[in-house]
Amino acid sequence: MNETTFPTMWIAFIPLLPLLGFLLVSLLRRKLSEKVLGLLGCAGPLLAFVVAIYLTVSLYRFPADSVTYVLYSWIQSGNLQLSLAFTLDPLSALLCLVITGVGSVIHIYSIGYMHGDKGFGRYFAYLNLFTSMMLVLVLGENLVVMFIGWEGVGLCSYLLIGFWYEDMEKSLAAQKAFVVNRVGDFAFLIGIFWAFFLFGTLSFEGIQQAIARLDTFYLWQLNAIAILFFIGATGKSAQIPLYLWLPDAMAGPTPVSALIHAATMVTAGVYMIGRLSALYSVATFASSVVAIVGALTALYAATMGITQRDIKKILAYSTISQLGYMFLAMGLGAYTLGIFHLTTHAFFKAALFLGAGAVIHAYVRPDRGYPAGLQDTYKMGGLWRQTPLIFFTFIAGGFSLAALPPFSGFFSKDPILATALQKAQTPFSVEGLAWFLGTLTAFCTVIYTFRLIALVFFGQPRGDVRVEPEHYHASYTMGFALVVLSLLSLFGGGLHHTLSSYLQPVWGSSHHTVEISHSVHEFNFFLIFGGSVIFAVVTFYIFAWRFAWIQKVVRDNPWWWWLYFLSYRKYFVDEVCELLIVKPLKRLSAALLKWIDFFLIEGIVNGLPKLFLGWGWAMRAAQNGRVHTYAGLILVGVLLGLLYLGYTIVYSPF
Amino acid sequence: MSPNFLLYIGAALFSIGTFGVLSCRNTLILLMSIEIMLTGVSLSLVTFSWIWANSAGQIFVIFIMAVAAGEAAIGLAIIMAFYRLHKSVQTDKAELMKG
């Protein structure tokens, strides 16, 4: 294969096909039946998946590392040369596969899940648009194209969280997600400006080359840019301090949570750091910040996950926590591991969410036929006999999340911690801290995972709603999706070695993977594996069979109870935020409304007509209807222009 | 003699045309003054074309001629219509648009 034979043009088709699906579905959603709409909605991502496979195989056999397809030259303004271009390299190819693959499965699942919803067509339109935008984000050749995708997925996330917009709470959750994201996006935008200011280009390749040429004097600027980008990433990927929106985002349909708020969109920040690895491997300070923030987020979210009652909230906090792991890996420079964890996480978290969706769907209110919307795990229980398919697929995802071998989560999480331990020179170094926090998180992960499994599938049924076995058997699409994803989370770990060699060209020749010594590896493995097994058994025992006892213990012991309450109420961060940020902002808005809007703006708005009235009165004399007056006035204008021209000529340096 | 002389001539013609536009009450002469202005510009363009041995100036003059021909046709048609309405070609009769 040579340069000319690579099917470059097809790259554009990857984002284009779902976009086409979006257009078709949104235009025809009132005309077509649900079945056709579902087919149409799934066709875009599925075809894109096929194209992505084809291109990935082509790229594998292609001598060059990356291929760029320039759609057209977009902005040409002085220094700024931007084109709407897509780059396919191993990293973006992998992400494309994940997005279109997992996306397609979730689309198929949605056919069953959204069956009968009156917004069926709208849902698939949004979902297709999201897929398209995510692919733009991933394939973008430069920062601005990436930013288009970045904003596009944010928009779709907003639309889908507030999908049931008649519910006020859900609308508010959507707004919260949007506003919080905006804070991050603002930093990201400033980062883009600064990057252009410093590098003179915005294409990733150009930035890579510019960094290679740059003097160390500019290191602080590199760090600043990297941190700005990371702030953007904290918004999109729900890291401290901008994680607040993700738990609320669970208001959307569950497949949306699976696709957007677990598998793809929230990993955009991780992908961005991978894409800018050239920047982050130089900006060591920023990398340390990334690692520490990631580790802190991981532990912090995990502790909150332990006490949640809502099945989706638990999974949401676990997502934040896992994202923390990814950032930890990225911050430590283990880019391959971070991306690998992203991939496996996409598999098992999607499986878990879809499983959760199936569980929610399985509970039907006795008096009415449709899903009760039950999400409280305390009211579930003993589900495994009734819904074995959900149970087994959920187990596969859950074991993977808890990083038990041989599930895929183990293969991606264990090396991250091992790398941190290997790199740790002293206990109080960044890497040491990261390892310590990561290990604690791993145990917490095990706890909340097994608590979840025990509460949902074991023990006695505690709720007043019944399980409708026919319901999930009826929707083959949901079952199919669950099986596919659970198989992926079971066997996804096998990709490890393939992936590290496949992705190597992306990080550049200067990047080396850390060799983990045998002793570190064994110590890490036995510590985590052993700890995990112990915690798993204990948690499972307590929550499956001694649930009433543990509730009583917590309630009676004030220390336990306060810990529990603190964690359950999410450390009151939302309330503190309300008090410290939202309230003053509201007060400021009121003041602005009173002083700026009523006084200044209204004054200007009312004053302008008066001004124009006076001006018109004064200028009426000029408009006397005589051609000569007009010509003379035109001439006066020309003379003024000429005067300036003459001035510049006479006083020009030439 | 330097061809700059001809540029001065062009500027002078343009200014004379401007004077005509500003001062003539007769619309016909007013239109003629506009033609003079255009021709002044044409002269400058042809001079530049000669100075730089470049065809662009002369090509532009041809376009100016096309515009001038159209402008003359339309302008004279307007004068005819105006004359039919007001029985005059004096500009000060055209005051309907005053504010």
Add this chain to the structure above:
Amino acid sequence: MYEIMWLILGILSVISAILVVSRINPVYSALYLMLFFASVSGLFAFLGASFVAVTQLFIYIGAIIVLFLFVIMMLNFEELKKLQRPPLFSPLKGLILSLALFGLLCVPIYFGLPSAHPRHLPADFGSAKWIARDMYIQYPFAIELASVLIIAALAGAFVIARIGKKAKNS
């Protein structure tokens, strides 16, 4: 030789232009306008732009001024005779403005342009072929536009003249 012709024709063109704007009788204005165009056309010819010179002659003198005369004759014979020297729209103001314009136009010529010496002119400088070659290759769109403009002017002139007629009849 050329320079002398430039001088003569240039001064002639300026004088005739002044005569055009200062006549009361539009027929005389047209006559001097003819002289003006002829002298400018001569200037073009002595600048080597023979095609442009002839086209100038053809279009301005052969068509535009004839149109002017046609319109002058169509208008009321009596009114032209009645025409007094028009009380100029503050002639002083017009004079000052146009003099200022001339002065300001001279500034860039004086300061901006070095005393230009002609480049080496091609042998067929100013011929129809030389212009056409560049014109049709570089400005095809402008040519189309000009043709559209002329057709629009044709139709527009027709319509406008008609409107006047209707108003007269009604």
Add this chain to the structure above:
Amino acid sequence: MSSMVLDAGKILLIFAVFMQIPPLLIYLERKICAFIQDRIGPNRVGPFGILQPLADAIKLITKESITPKNVDVFLYTVAPLFVMVPAAISFAVVPVGADVKLWGHTLQLQIADFHVGILFFLAITSLSVYGLTFGAWASNNKYSLYGGIRSTAQMISYEVAMGLAVICVLMSSGTVYLREMVFAQSHTYFGFLPAWNVFHQPLAFVIFLIAAFAETNRLPFDLPEAESELVGGYHTEYSGMKFAMFFMGEYMAMISMSAIMVTLFFGGWTLPGVVDAHSTTVWNALLSVVVFGIKTGAFLIFFIWIRWTLPRLRYDQLMKLGWKVLIPLALMNLFFTAIWGLRDQIF
């Protein structure tokens, strides 16, 4: 400098010859008119009245030049010049004969071989309308003014058709140099048919011919004069030498028009089998001038013949013919000529 002297000589020679033709034409016109009307015509002065033009000239020169009271004196005086001068100048670009080699110099029998020959001719002939217009306006006479208005409208209308016809010829011959155009027509088809443009562009020739009649104000298009309705039109008030100049101008315009028609459509001074286009001998040149003269003369006689044969058109018929027949025809011809010229690129 010697070339300037040579040019001056050429101008003098051609002008001298040129000025002798109108009196001859007037005589011819009267004779042919008489022949057509079955009369004898002038026969008093000299044998067959051949000295009649001379007598006319003496009469006109010696007659009192009357300037009516209410005329615009300046325009009244210059107007005849505007008729005569353009007609004379326009002849400058017409090649009247083959190149001739004299005393080591190659002499062109053409005053000016312009970059833009035919365009120059068109531009100059379009000036002759001013004579009529100014004369008509200056006369301060209703009939004259009508004549002037008619002449301007007529000239503008027919100039367009004429120009379009010329463009067709230019496109088929690929040059604007009249000299080259003559050379391009000097060969033959099938060994006997001269390669004249009239065979390439018959429609253009017809249009040009009609437009030429209109431009020279000859019947059937002599509306500006229209003795029967406008009592002489623009030259009603003229008399004496000024009238003679109008008269001369008309005939000179006719000559120029005939010459240019011969050059454009009938091979100019060439004639296959008689004149060798590329020879430079004196004999050949003389022969070519004779050929040119015969062709032009034929056209002049054609002009006269038509004048005494066809009736005058009405004004609206004239305008209709110009705008609704000739211009569309000419445009169509132009279109098909362009298609034919581009046939290699199109088909």
